[in-house]
Amino acid sequence: MSNLKVNLCGVELNSPLIAASGTFGFGREFAEFYPLSNLGGVSCKGITLEERSGNLPPRIAETEGGILNAVGLQNPGIDHFIKYDLDWLKAQNTVVIANIAGNTVEDYCAMAEKLSETSVDFIELNISCPNVKSGGVQFGTSCESVGNITSEVRKHCKKPLMVKLSPNVTDIAEIAKSAEFNGADVISMINTITGMRIDINSKRPIIRNNTGGLSGPAVFPVAVRMVWQVYNAVKIPIVGMGGISKWQDAVEMLMAGATALQIGTVLFNDPYAPLKINYNLKNYMEEKNISSISELTGSVIPW
Amino acid sequence: MIYDTRPFKLIKNEEIARGIFDWTVENRELSKLAKCGQFVNIKVPGKTLRRPISICDAGENTLRLVFQVKGEGTEIMSQMKVGDEVEILAPLGNGFEIKDGKRYCFVGGGIGVPPLLFSAKQTKNPMIITGFRNKDLVILQDDFKKITDALYLATDDGSAGIHGFVTDVLKEHLDEIDEVCACGPIPMLKAVADVCRGKVKCQVSLEERMGCGIGACLVCACKTKVGNEEMMTQVCRYGPVYDSEEVFYNE
Numbered sequence: 001m002s003n004l005k006v007n008l009c010g011v012e013l014n015s016p017l018i019a020a021s022g023t024f025g026f027g028r029e030f031a032e033f034y035p036l037s038n039l040g041g042v043s044c045k046g047i048t049l050e051e052r053s054g055n056l057p058p059r060i061a062e063t064e065g066g067i068l069n070a071v072g073l074q075n076p077g078i079d080h081f082i083k084y085d086l087d088w089l090k091a092q093n094t095v096v097i098a099n100i101a102g103n104t105v106e107d108y109c110a111m112a113e114k115l116s117e118t119s120v121d122f123i124e125l126n127i128s129c130p131n132v133k134s135g136g137v138q139f140g141t142s143c144e145s146v147g148n149i150t151s152e153v154r155k156h157c158k159k160p161l162m163v164k165l166s167p168n169v170t171d172i173a174e175i176a177k178s179a180e181f182n183g184a185d186v187i188s189m190i191n192t193i194t195g196m197r198i199d200i201n202s203k204r205p206i207i208r209n210n211t212g213g214l215s216g217p218a219v220f221p222v223a224v225r226m227v228w229q230v231y232n233a234v235k236i237p238i239v240g241m242g243g244i245s246k247w248q249d250a251v252e253m254l255m256a257g258a259t260a261l262q263i264g265t266v267l268f269n270d271p272y273a274p275l276k277i278n279y280n281l282k283n284y285m286e287e288k289n290i291s292s293i294s295e296l297t298g299s300v301i302p303w
Numbered sequence: 304m305i306y307d308t309r310p311f312k313l314i315k316n317e318e319i320a321r322g323i324f325d326w327t328v329e330n331r332e333l334s335k336l337a338k339c340g341q342f343v344n345i346k347v348p349g350k351t352l353r354r355p356i357s358i359c360d361a362g363e364n365t366l367r368l369v370f371q372v373k374g375e376g377t378e379i380m381s382q383m384k385v386g387d388e389v390e391i392l393a394p395l396g397n398g399f400e401i402k403d404g405k406r407y408c409f410v411g412g413g414i415g416v417p418p419l420l421f422s423a424k425q426t427k428n429p430m431i432i433t434g435f436r437n438k439d440l441v442i443l444q445d446d447f448k449k450i451t452d453a454l455y456l457a458t459d460d461g462s463a464g465i466h467g468f469v470t471d472v473l474k475e476h477l478d479e480i481d482e483v484c485a486c487g488p489i490p491m492l493k494a495v496a497d498v499c500r501g502k503v504k505c506q507v508s509l510e511e512r513m514g515c516g517i518g519a520c521l522v523c524a525c526k527t528k529v530g531n532e533e534m535m536t537q538v539c540r541y542g543p544v545y546d547s548e549e550v551f552y553n554e
Contacts, residue, residue, distance in 0.1 A: 025519035029540075032305055032517070045521070053535045058512045060522040062352050062376075069514070074521045074535055216351050268352055268514045271308060271392070 003292050004278060004285075006040060006260050008237055009160040009185050011121050013040030013095055013260055016250070016281075016293055017274045020241055020264030021046055021099040021124065021164075022071065026085040027092060033271050038278065040260055041095030043188075044081065046126050048100070049107045051077035061197045061206035066216030066243070067265055068195050070209035073101055073129060078111050082118055090119045097162065101126040105139075105149050109156040116158035123159045125150065125184075128166030128191035129213075140166040140191075143178040154183030162186040162239065165230075167193050167219075172226045173233035180234045187230060188239040188262065190223045216265040217243045224256045231257020231298050245273065247280035254296040306517065308346075308392040309333050313385055314365070320442050323414070324381045325359075326368040333393045337361040339422035340398025340484070340508055340544045343368065344516035346390035347376045354380065355513045355539070357418035357486070358394065359443075366393065369417035369442065395516050396543045399506055401425045405481040408432065410469050410495050412487025413440065418508060420446055422484055430480055431455065432472045434491070438463035470494045477502055484508075484544075489552055496547035505547035511538040526551040 006013040014037055019030070021043040027036050036042060054074025061068045075081070081098070089096050098120040100111045108125065115123050127140035127149060139149045150163055163179040165172060167190040176187050192213025197206045205211070223242025230238055240258025244250055245266035253261055266273045285293065311328035319325045337358050343366065344353040354376045360367035372381050383389065399422045401407065408430040409419040416433050420443055423429040430453040435441045437460050447454050455472045456464030465472060473483070473495065485495045486508035499505035514520035518540025527536045527549045536542065 023515070023520055025521070029515070029517040029519040033307065053533075054521065054524060056526070057522075057524045059524060060352075060512050060514050060520075062350065065351065067351055067514070069520075069522055071521050071524075074524065265351065268516075268520065269346060269350075270390075271515075271517075 004281060006293060008239070008260050009122075011095055011160065014038070015040040015274070015278050016254065016260045017277060018043055018095070018097065018239065018260060018262045019267070019274070020262035021097075021126065022069075023264035023267050026081070027089045030267070030271060031092065034275060036089075036092040036094045039094050039274055041097055041121070042089060043097040043099050043124055043262060044085070044089070045075055046073050046099045046101045046129060047075045047078050047081050047111070048073055048102060049078055049111055051075065051080065056208045058206060058208055061212065063195070063197060063214065063216070063218060066214050066218035067268070068197060068207055068212035068214055069192070070207045070212035072209065078114055082114065086118055086120065095121045097122040097124050099124040099126050099164070101129055105152050108149060108153050112153045112157040116156070120159060122162050122186070123157055124162040124164050124188055125153060126164050126191075128164050137166050137168065140175070141169050143174050146175050147178040147182045150179050150182035150184050160185040162188050164191055165189040166191050167222060167226055167242075173229045176230040176234050180236050184236060186237050186239060187234065188241065189230060190219070190226055190242045193219055193222065215243065217245050219243045220249060224252055227253060227258050228256040228300065245269070247277045247284060250277050250281060251284060251296060254293065255298070255300040257298040257300075259294065259297050304336070306336070306393060306395055307333060308390060310388040311366070311391045313383055313387045313389055316381075316383060316385055318381070319369070321439050322372045323440070323442055324370055324372070326370070327365050328368065328389055328391065329365050330391070331364040333391070334361055334364050334366050337366060337394040337421075338398045339401065339425050340418055341394040341396050342418075342543060343391050343393035344395060344513070345380065347379050349379065350376045352376070352514065353392065353516060355395075355516060357508070358421055359417035360421045360424070371414040392516055396539055397541070398422070399484045399508070399544050406430070406479070408473065408476065408480040408483045410473055410483055410485040410487070412469060412491040415485075415487030415491070415508070415510075416443055418486050419484065423447070424450055429453070430476060432457070432469045434458065434469035434487070435463070436460070468494070470498050473498050482506070485547070492547070492550075493552035496550070496552070499547060506544050507547045507550060508544045509538050509542050509550070513539050515539070
């Protein structure tokens with residue numbers, strides 16, 4: 001019997017598919033469709049030390065094969081998350097990944113400290129949000145700043161630490177190495193690619209923030225390339241994401257070097273996508289006589 | 304079950320005014336859950352995002368959805384054929400709150416008119432005021448005539464009905480009604496809210512670019528004042544219907 005279970009830093013996931021941060025809230029809305037235990041985990045909406053109201057609308061624009069978004073980290077704040085959302089989500093029998101973002105390194109450290117005393121399974125360092133004025137991506141675009149924030153948060157973090165990388169950089173492999181060297185347990189990648197669309201009638205950018213983050217099938221080949229580059233540069237596991245929308249994409253991303261996967265944008269098109277991908281992955285494994293999904297990780301045979 | 308996504312069978316697709324299409328879709332399981340003022344999210348072949356469309360009317364097994372072609376997605380929808388299967392997530396959002404013993408006035412502008420039909424049917428002796436840019440865009444008047452005699456039509460250019468705005472009509476009849484339910488463009492909603500302020504309660508139904516449709520992705524934000532607190536709320540989940548005094552119309 002083929003097995004979708006994945007071991008990520010000693011934490012067992014029911015499936016390699018994790019709901020990507022920002023597309024899934026804290027899970028309640030999607031639990032209306034199916035038990036969240038069908039997922040390997042849920043990466044929660046990015047949380048900050050204090051509540052944030054986010055950007056003015058419009059916050060989304062459709063593009064060819066994708067979407068641009070600029071929500072601006074709207075969230076109820078970390079204390080609210082711990083008090084009202086975490087226990088419920090934990091009870092759904094899925095792995096909980098707390099995605100944290102801040103204005104300063106101290107913010108990240110304070111949140112890591114608070115979350116270390118809770119039941120979250122992973123802390124995902126969001127140093128790649130392109131849609132806020134300060135914080136977010138400013139920490140994620142140089143080896144020095146990634147190294148610095150990773151090592152500082154590491155001192156306060158008793159949970160497995162996942163560092164989420166931005167694709168808006170010159171050399172993502174070097175950034176990943178810096179995260180690994182400074183104490184990251186897992187790399188998750190890629191966050192969205194900065195983009196823009198303009199309404200040709202009003203001459204206004206469609207998104208109120210002017211620019212937004214591109215996600216969806218349009219970014220998939222970029223994500224596969226970057227995961228492959230990072231897989232060849234680091235020894236820690238990679239959670240691959242960026243435009244995965246069908247089981248073939250999942251296999252491809254695993255072959256590029258991912259140990260687990262996150263899916264997001266496809267959920268807006270088909271909330272049942274994770275169940276369909278799980279089902280088809282199992283069929284594929286049986287057909288190819290693969291007993292553990294981990295056998296696929298990094299199995300690409302480059303020319 | 305509050306909502307789910309299922310294949311619906313398209314059993315009617317008719318252009319009822321220039322660029323405005325009238326669908327009837329069939330799915331027993333989800334149609335019967337629909338409440339007035341709610342919406343659905345329609346999967347469009349080849350598009351990443353679904354298209355949110357208000358529920359115009361609901362039968363035991365069917366939903367009626369009236370939409371305007373605004374871009375590529377709605378263009379594809381307009382060309383779908385009777386017999387096609389359409390994947391629809393429904394029903395979504397909080398609709399109009401209708402209480403017994405009140406006389407309601409439904410005020411709609413343009414493509415904001417359709418959700419008022421199902422809503423007006425839930426009330427006794429409703430007053431209905433609809434406004435359109437011109438006579439070519441007038442819709443649903445025959446449907447409204449079947450449920451009330453108090454039906455008023457206004458057009459911006461005077462080519463049908465009264466020459467003027469829905470608010471011109473509403474002002475004249477404000478003392479005949481207890482509450483207003485409105486749907487239409489933001490400037491109209493703001494004007495209706497101004498007319499109602501301090502006189503009658505008013506509910507407004509908003510439109511915003513959406514992602515998931517269920518409140519998870521937070522893209523369809525509206526700046527609102529709930530109690531004394533200003534906050535961004537999600538149009539898809541908290542709305543699309545708001546108390547008119549909760550909404551910041553200019554932002």
